[in-house]
Amino acid sequence: MQRLVSFLDSTETFYDQLLKYCNVLAPLKQIHSSLTTSGFIFQNPHLGAQLIIKYAKYKEPDNARSLFNTIHNDKPNSFLWNTMIRAYATNGHCAETLELYSLMRRSGISANNFTFPFVFKVCASKSLILEGKVVHGDVIRAGFHSDLYVEAALVDMYAKCGQTDDGCKVFDKMLMRDSVSWTSMITAYEQAEKPKEALVLFQKMQQDSIMADSVTVVSVASAVGQLGDAMKAQAVHGYALCNAFLEDLCVGNSIVAMYAKCGNVKKARMVFDRMEERDGISWNSMLSGYTENGQASEALLLFDEMQDSGCKPNPVTALILVSACAYLGSRHLGRKLHEFIINSNTKIDVTLWSALMDMYAKCGDLDTAESIFNDIHPSERNVSSWNVLISGYGMHGQGEKALELFTQMQEEGVEPNHITFTSVLSACSHAGLIDEGRKCFADMTKLSMKTEVKHYACMVDMLGRAGLLYAAFDIIKQMPSSPNDSVWGALLLACKIHGDTKLGQIAANNLFQLEPEHAGYYVLMSNIYAASNKWQEVGKLRQDMKNKGLKKAAAFSVIEIGKEIHGFHTADQVNPYWEEVYKKVESLAVEMKMAGYVPDLSCVLHDVEEEDKEHTLNYHSEKLAVAFGIMKMEPEMAIRVTKNLRVCNDCHSAFKLISYIYGRKIIVRDANRFHHFKDGTCSCKDYW
Incomplete structure (x- = not known):
């Protein structure tokens, strides 16, 4: 008997070593066959488990399950x-994991603290919250609700x-927390777009002397990127540097993205340039950073x-x-990219x-x-496809x-979303479709x-442009939340158009309270005062701007000719x-006057001498960009x-005449919209 036991022990060791060093599928199947033929596999569940793990490693779940079905009844x-559940879970076989877990429960085999984490893992991977809650109930009934690993998996799943x-409730009840639990909860808040809560939790994690890992830092x-807090961004960067986390590619990528979202593109590029390794995410993060911060050329x-x-x-x-x-x-660059x-x-x-x-x-x-x-194909269009074209028309x-x-979209069964209504209301605003816009707003x-x-904001803009200023003001007063700068900005622009000082x-x-550093609002109000001859108020606003170091944004226009882009500032001599170009502009002014053009001197600052105003308008x-286009481009182009900035009234009138005199199509994209000038008219019908 002792010899038999010794023989079995040596055989087990032999097969154990074979399996340990087996790294090819074909020999693994030979070992499996030998164990089955000898019947030894039925006597030693450990070797069966080793085989299941190896099959899982080689992405052979069917062979693993076949083996499991052969031996689990013999040695329940x-x-x-747990080994089979783990094999399924680690290879992403969600349905099979849950099916096997259910079969395990029905077979009378008790799940334990090794079972539950893998089941929660697959629930988390597919966001199966109902199934996860059912298993959570099993955890409580089985008495494993205070187990560290089970609790950590629960927090991660929720x-x-x-x-x-729900995740926070589990987390708060934990008597012990490891870095995985803390990180899971911090990540949950970050992904739920609750960055402040995520950072508070990170601070508590440090107070509990729990060392963060690279996943935590990401x-x-x-979270800091969501807040856009440049100071906190530097602190996180410093923390990553001090703890050597920047060697991790994922951390480096996240620091680049964080700085970019905080508007510090220079720092983002510095981190990017110092990365020893870069992948597609690294490049995309930096490209996105440039684009989102208005540096498209650098992108x-x-x-x-x-x-x-x-x-x-x-x-x-x-x-x-x-x-x-x-x-x-840039249409040329766009087509080239396409x-x-x-x-x-x-x-x-x-x-x-x-x-x-x-x-x-x-x-x-x-x-x-x-x-x-x-x-x-109509079946492939989603709500975004419709929204883009609706917005384009607007x-x-x-x-x-x-x-x-918008009507066709609904007829085809596509449900509009909040972006759809923004696009439709904006389109109604630009086209002066007041009744239609009001109906759309009511339809919401x-x-x-x-x-x-x-x-x-769209409603205020629409009513304000139409001269219904007090109806627009009533809309603001009825808002369920505080109006932001876009709402008040729309009203201020309408007051400028229609000359309502009060x-x-x-x-x-x-x-001025919401955006004290925005020079454009001071300029708009100054123009309203100037139009009403309230020069004292104009002077006060100008002084306020000077005291705060605010300057009016310089007007800049670009024109694309072939592969080249040419830029012009107002009164450009660079x-x-x-x-x-100046000579061409002067000849254009003569031709326009012969066609009935009268300069709109209100488009020039009041402190410019009267005799210089017309010269300044030119x-x-x-105007410089359009004159350059007439000089350099073929007549049919x-x-x-x-x-x-917004195109001024005088230039708008001038371009209508130029399009008629020269028979040219002129397309101007300003800060608000497109103007298509052709045969003496504009697509906006003088409503913009």
């Missing part, structure tokens, strides 16, 4: 069940299922570096670059198609945007088309759609073509100009 114990409150950096330059580095762009890269081209309003996306065989899903539509619309090429929309002053598409209530601040003062006073940045 939780060890084998966190990843978006149930932060979540904390994301495109960085993309060239990305290609030189050998890092292959992915669909996310394409989305970011499309957004950069949309920001620049060609690159197609030639590089980048997968174009409906999200990327929608982004391309948006880019073309913002580059003034609405026809191509429509063409892309029509090429998307930007280009085609309010009626926007409303038609019928559809149980929550009205947000941006919807009220209501303008109310709007301006609120804006552009290399300025002298010949050299507005958009449309002149496309982008201006950083």
